[in-house]
Amino acid sequence: MEWKxxxxxxxxxxxxxxxxxxxxxxxxxELQCVRFGAGRNMLFCEAWITEWLxxxxxxxxxxxxxxxxxxxxxxx
Numbered sequence: 001m002e003w004k005x006x007x008x009x010x011x012x013x014x015x016x017x018x019x020x021x022x023x024x025x026x027x028x029x030e031l032q033c034v035r036f037g038a039g040r041n042m043l044f045c046e047a048w049i050t051e052w053l054x055x056x057x058x059x060x061x062x063x064x065x066x067x068x069x070x071x072x073x074x075x076x
Contacts, residue, residue, distance in 0.1 A: 001045050003034070009044040014053065025052060 004012065010019045025031035026042065031052040033042040 003043045003045055006042050009049055013046050013049040
């Protein structure tokens with residue numbers, strides 16, 4: 001299993017998002033990480049990033065479907 005620090009994980013595995021996006025996802029409890037040292041030192045594995053990205057995509061799809069369904073019903 002390969003491990004990467006936040007900036008590298010954000011650039012390669014998370015599609016180029018800003019590292020602060022990963023920090024926020026960890027803070028919200030949506031993304032796993034291993035903390036080391038002091039401060040914001042975190043390590044990520046690719047499986048955790050992939051799982052997080054899929055969950056974000058699922059939530060957005062559900063939200064879009066809800067909005068589209070609501071719009072269609074209100075126009076009738």
